[in-house]
């Protein structure tokens with residue numbers, strides 16, 4: 177079959193047969209159709225090149241075209257194309273050990289295909305864990321407003337972004353939401369004090385619900401899709417203490433922040449002494465080369481799934497979860513991250529980029545610039561004193577003009593109507609210095625020009 181990459185035919189076929197994620201097919205507004213990529217750049221059917229300033233969906237951490245990763249998948253597919261994890265295979269065993277080696281104690285990993293599934297798995301493990309430890313009433317999960325944890329019903333129920341849920345509610349029962357540590361707009365006030373008050377709210381919520389009904393707290397170290405909301409390090413530590421106090425499992429969603437994105441291997445590692453009970457991963461685990469999700473569970477929690485006979489096994493299976501090729505891709509991805517000191521590079525360059533981006537605060541319509549590692553949020557407002565969110569139109573213009581100049585940037589998801597006013601940057605972690613300079617200068621030029 178030959179495909180006419182230049183003609184209208186492809187666009188028409190796309191409009192006729194392909195159902196896109198999130199976007200509607202607006203008449204006369206065709207989507208960008210990518211054909212090839214190299215490093216942090218991709219090319220569309222028009223031959224125009226773009227720097228991908230959001231790493232696809234924050235996953236293309238090592239950029240396009242890593243031959244070693246493609247070869248790892250090819251070799252594995254030729255050696256053993258598929259094998260279910262109801263038994264075992266070498267790539268999954270090796271990867272589970274590798275994941276554990278980064279973590280503060282021994283962890284046991286269940287593999288799936290995506291971040292949503294990794295979180296679904298965490299919820300089932302948490303409920304069953306409490307049930308087989310004599311507390312079947314512990315079933316509720318607490319997450320924060322503005323957080324995104326996935327698109328499947330359980331993960332969507334933990335997601336607390338109104339617009340994403342409205343058409344699909346009622347959500348699964350047993351999911352509660354609390355305010356995030358959102359210093360810029362916090363009901364608890366700014367800075368660490370406000371963040372700790374937000375953490376203490378979780379303590380109160382557990383008390384009010386009755387700790388005997390709460391199974392877990394799920395949280396990202398940095399709320400990413402909800403607007404790059406970065407707490408002070410002691411916030412996560414306080415949440416950990418609260419979870420321990422109430423025998424509530426702390427589930428840290430590292431789907432975005434895992435594997436170097438924030439300048440540490442995992443985002444929770446910015447907070448000393450935190451040892452999450454469950455850690456979920458996807459995206460950066462394979463840099464997007466193949467799908468893979470992972471739910472890493474403290475070995476001490478996994479113990480209770482080994483005892484007690486058949487009743488204590490996890491009744492959960494995923495046909496493709498932990499596919500041998502995906503696991504090999506993850507292993508190669510991690511090998512490159514280590515060999516090329518990617519995490520240290522992110523920490524080093526991340527601070528430089530952030531200080532460059534801070535200059536944007538001079539604009540009357542930039543309310544706050546936030547960032548850690550290679551993850552940045554630029555919160556746009558109409559007026560700095562009222563903090564009223566900037567118009568949709570302004571954000572669309574900025575994103576559109578960056579695109580005209582060859583740069584793709586993102587914005588926060590449908591949190592609260594009118595509040596998706598945060599521009600987001602999350603370039604591949606291996607972007608060259610020139611790439612990063614282009615990213616920063618384009619964003620600054622466009623924002624300054626359009627907010628004059």
Ligand code: PMP
Nearest residue numbers: 290291292324325326431432458
């Ligand atoms: N958790 C977080 C924090 C995410 O950002 C995402 C995806 N954007 C998910 C979970 C869900 O991952 P997936 O799309 O792979 O299901």
